[in-house]
Every structure is written in structure tokens, then in C-alpha cells.
């Protein structure tokens with residue numbers, strides 16, 4: 295496995311909804327290696343303040359063009375949002391393990407992707423890969439309100455079955471994405487595999503839900519990172535048999551392996 | 558024009574350039590080998606190894622601060638056995654001197670570790686004495702007497718070049734530097750991190766689970782430089798300077814202040830290619846200033 299550190303010209307940095315942006319740039323090297331669920335470690339400032347890179351998932355790879363989708367929550371992502379077409383972006387990657395979707399065929403499982411808020415970012419890349427092989431890809435998207443529901447049209451365009459929920463009912467069902475997931479699960483239908491990314495409370499609820507139905511599930515987790523490459527031990531989480539690094543052993547984990555009380 | 562020479566000899570450790578890694582920021586070299594040519598470094602200093610595995614501190618372990626970061630990793634490491642059996646053999650495939658950084662709770666731990674790490678292909682040992690001494694209060698490195706005794710004991714059991722790493726969290730670093738030299742150190746390195754803190758004003762809780770942590774990165778450079786300057790005037794053994802280095806100018810400042818080599822820590826997280834950039838910068842500086850070798854720069858501050 296090879297990791298690259300590159301500076302590339304931004305092709306586009308587009309505001310796609312309030313506080314959410316999408317950057318596109320070209321990198322043949324990263325594009326060749328990238329797998330859904332992996333992330334890039336991005337230097338947001340041209341100075342040493344803020345100092346550390348920020349982990350952002352790979353949202354899409356097409357030909358050699360890479361997309362990231364991010365939400366402005368602080369200084370780093372704020373600086374990123376101010377970059378314009380033609381500015382350079384300093385990225386390291388691809389990093390992390392990525393989703394394991396190879397076993398779907400052999401086990402005859404149907405994929406259900408569950409994204410909360412900006413958690414949809416890595417799932418779109420996964421959906422793109424999945425529709426190459428499967429006709430039955432379901433994507434459940436939840437957010438607080440309509441303007442934070444992202445990617446619906448382009449997921450539908452891929453041929454995915456898309457269901458939406460909002461906490462305020464401004465679009466889709468009134469409730470959470472976990473409510474949507476509940477409807478998909480039944481004791482008769484355990485031939486599913488769930489891929490989830492979103493806030494910790496959402497993932498915890500999914501964990502409780504799938505432990506009832508015993509559905510195979512993978513989750514993408516977040517921790518604050520320094521190196522992003524597995525060297526500093528800054529991003530560890532507790533798992534069943536010890537500790538793992540989110541940046542190197544994750545960010546994708548089997549839902550059963552995670553010690554949820556510790557998150 | 559005379560050929561520029563970047564190689565240095567630190568206490569018998571022959572390095573092709575004076576740029577090393579700082580312990581704990583480069584793991585055991587293996588992760589970074591997927592990204593950069595780790596042989597570019599003059600030497601690789603490993604993450605601290607302890608006798609037994611350590612699980613480290615609870616999360617959160619890192620917090621960003623103005624031009625720096627706080628960490629409370631808590632010396633998480635797999636222990637000496639796994640280091641020797643699994644990590645070191647892979648690291649030894651690279652043509653670069655390897656220095657094991659070791660730590661312990663008491664003198665016995667350090668002595669046992671130094672014994673275990675003999676004759677296995679290491680180029681040197683660095684003692685991380687910025688750790689609590691469980692038999693006395695405070696850190697080893699905060700007391701000249703405990704520093705002297707510890708270094709002296711380890712000195713007796715190892716023939717490897719011995720580097721003693723000092724903490725900046727002391728009133729007078731020259732006293733500890735002197736004690737390390739008297740105890741038999743072949744070189745000293747400094748600084749380790751500065752103890753700091755950060756509070757989330759909304760939750761009113763410390764941002765680190767451990768409450769306090771070690772500050773590193775550009776924010777600490779002036780303090781580190783001052784301490785390297787003071788310590789190198791005190792001792793006659795080589796000094797390895799570190800703390801906030803990000804550019805070749807920073808590295809040259811440390812050399813001028815009295816360092817014979819420098820180490821890169823936090824900057825590895827930010828720009829893993831910094832080593833090469835610094836080496837190029839030092840070369841240009843040497844050419845411009847008609848220095849032929851690194852030792853011509855060391856201590857040349859006026």
C-alpha cells in the first residue's frame with residue numbers, strides 16, 4: 295500500500311448548501327489507490343496555524359478527479375471553504391482501511407448505506423462502487439433539516455433506492471435515519487449488510503438495533519488526529535481485544551468490535 | 558569549491574546528515590515508510606519503549622493549540638518484547654542508524670531495558686527520563702541527583718552511545734544537563750514537551766482526558782532554542798536540539814545555538830517531507846556562509 299503527499303490545483307470549490315462545500319481536484323496517483331471509506335489528510339492553512347491537517351473522506355473518484363464534501367465547523371474547514379479555483383490544496387492519502395464490501399457477493403447480502411448529516415460523504419463513493427455490481431443498493435439519509443440532506447439526486451441517478459428523514463420533517467419522514475433503518479429490518483430479512491457513517495449517538499442506536507437482528511454492519515468512526523498515518527497513537531479507540539488506531543486500523547470498524555460505552 | 562559535508566558523528570553514531578526524528582512522532586518508522594524514504598533521515602529515534610506494554614491514557618489525547626499541539630498519549634507502546642521481535646527487524650531493513658528511546662518507572666526498569674537492547678543492531682539508546690520516578694516524587698529529569706544516578710546505572714550496563722533526553726519543565730536545565738554528563742551520557746537531547754493545558758469553555762472541562770499534556774510544535778521553539786543554548790554552553794558532550802522545528806532556518810538556529818544535530822517532531826504530522834527540505838536549506842546556507850561541515854555551524858551564535 296502506498297500513500298502520497300501531493301499539492302494540487304483546485305478545479306472547483308463549490309458551496310452546495312448552507313455551510314457545505316465540495317472541492318474537486320485531480321490526482322492520478324491517489325485516484326488509482328483510493329477505496330471507499332478511506333480519507334485524505336488535508337492541510338487547510340498555508341501557515342502553521344492551525345497546525346494540524348484535517349481528515350476528510352474521499353467523496354468520489356471519477357477518472358483521475360477526486361471530490362471531497364465537507365461541512366464548515368471550525369477554523370480548518372473555514373479556511374478550506376475560502377479557497378478558490380486555481381489555489382493549491384495540500385493532501386496526503388489515501389489513508390485508512392476503507393469499507394469491506396467484497397464479501398457481499400459470496401454471502402448474498404444486500405447493502406444498506408446509512409448516512410447521518412455529513413456522514414453521507416464517504417457513502418456516496420461506496421454507492422458508486424456498489425452499483426457497478428448490485429442492482430439493490432439502498433441509501434438512507436438523515437439530517438436535522440432539508441438543507442442538510444445531501445446527495446439525494448445523484449444517488450438516485452446512480453440507481454440507488456433512496457429514503458430520507460429529517461428531524462423537523464421538512465423533507466422525507468419526520469424522524470431520524472434510525473427510524474428509516476428500523477423499517478428495513480425484519481427477522482425474516484437478515485441477508486443485509488449495513489454501512490453507516492454519522493454522529494456517534496446515531497451509530498450507537500444502530501448498534502442496538504442491529505444487535506437485535508444480528509445484521510452484519512460496518513461503521514466509519516471519527517477521532518481527532520495528528521499524524522493520520524498510524525504513528526502517533528493520538529486517535530485510538532477501545533475495541534474488544536485492545537486498542538486500535540482510527541486512522542490506520544480504521545476508520546471503518548465492524549460494529550461488534552467497537553466498545554460503544556467508551557465513545 | 559570544497560565539497561560540502563553534512564555528515565555528523567554524535568557520540569559515535571555516524572549519521573549522513575544532522576536531521577533525526579523525535580521520539581513518539583515517527584512510531585517505529587514503518588508507517589512513514591509507506592509515504593517517504595525514511596533513509597533520508599540522519600537517524601531514526603523510535604517511540605519510547607518500556608519493559609512491559611503500556612495502554613496509554615484515555616481519549617481525548619490530542620488538542621490543537623495556537624501553532625502547536627498538546628498530547629497526552631501516555632507512552633502507549635507494545636513493550637520491549639514486541640519491539641525486539643516485530644518492530645526492530647523491519648526497521649533494520651533500512652540503511653539508517655536506529656536509536657531506541659526507552660523509559661521506565663524506576664532505575665531497575667531502565668537497567669533491564671538497556672540490558673535487553675544490547676547486541677541487536679541498535680546504534681544508540683536515548684533515555685526518556687521525563688517520566689515519573691515511582692520511587693521518589695517528581696520526574697527523574699527534574700532532579701540532578703536522580704538524573705546522575707540513573708544515567709550512571711544505565712551507563713554501566715550498556716556500551717551503546719547513550720543520549721539523555723531532558724525536559725524543559727525545570728528551573729535550571731543546565732544543572733540536569735551537567736548531571737547527565739557526569740553520569741556518563743555521551744550526548745543530551747532537548748527539549749521534551751512543555752506541560753500545558755487547554756479548557757473547553759462550553760463544557761468547562763479540560764480538553765485532554767488527562768487534564769494536562771505536553772506542548773510541542775512551532776509554539777515552543779523560542780523556549781527550546783534558549784534551553785539548547787544554555788545547556789550546550791554547560792556541557793562538552795554533543796547536544797541534539799529539538800522543539801518546534803519546521804523550516805531549515807529553524808534547524809540552523811538550533812545549530813548556531815549549540816546543537817550538533819536536530820530532531821523533527823510535530824512537523825512530521827504536518828509535512829512529512831520536511832527532512833529533505835531542511836537538508837536542502839542547510840546546504841544552501843552552508844554554501845552562502847562558506848561553512849564546509851555541520852560542526853562549523855554548531856555554537857556559532859555571536
Ligand SMILES: Cc1cc2nc3c(=O)[nH]c(=O)nc-3n(C[C@H](O)[C@H](O)[C@H](O)COP(=O)(O)OP(=O)(O)OC[C@H]3O[C@@H](n4cnc5c(N)ncnc54)[C@H](O)[C@@H]3O)c2cc1C
Nearest residue numbers: 348349350351364365367368369370371415516517518545
Ligand atoms: C476519518 C474521518 C473522515 C472525515 N470525513 C469528513 C468529511 O468527509 N466531511 C466533513 O465535513 N468532515 C469529515 N470529518 C470531520 C472533520 O475532520 C472535522 O470536521 C474537521 O477536522 C474539523 O476541523 P476544523 O478546524 O474546521 O474544526 P475545529 O476548529 O478543529 O473544531 C470545530 C469543532 O469540532 C470539534 N471537532 C473537530 N474535530 C473533531 C473530531 N475529529 N472529533 C470530534 N470533535 C471534533 C472541535 O472540538 C470543535 O468543537 C472526518 C473525520 C474523520 C476522522
Ligand SMILES: Cc1cc2nc3c(=O)[nH]c(=O)nc-3n(C[C@H](O)[C@H](O)[C@H](O)COP(=O)(O)O)c2cc1C
Nearest residue numbers: 579580581605628685748749773774800801822823
Ligand atoms: C504525539 C507526541 C508523542 C511524543 N512521544 C514521545 C515519547 O514517546 N518519548 C519521548 O521522549 N518524547 C516524545 N515526544 C516529544 C518529542 O519527541 C519532542 O521532544 C517534542 O515534541 C518537541 O519537538 P517538536 O516541537 O518538534 O515536536 C512526543 C511528542 C508528540 C507531539
Ligand code: FES
Nearest residue numbers: 520522526527541
Ligand atoms: S492520528 Fe496518529 S495514530 Fe492516528
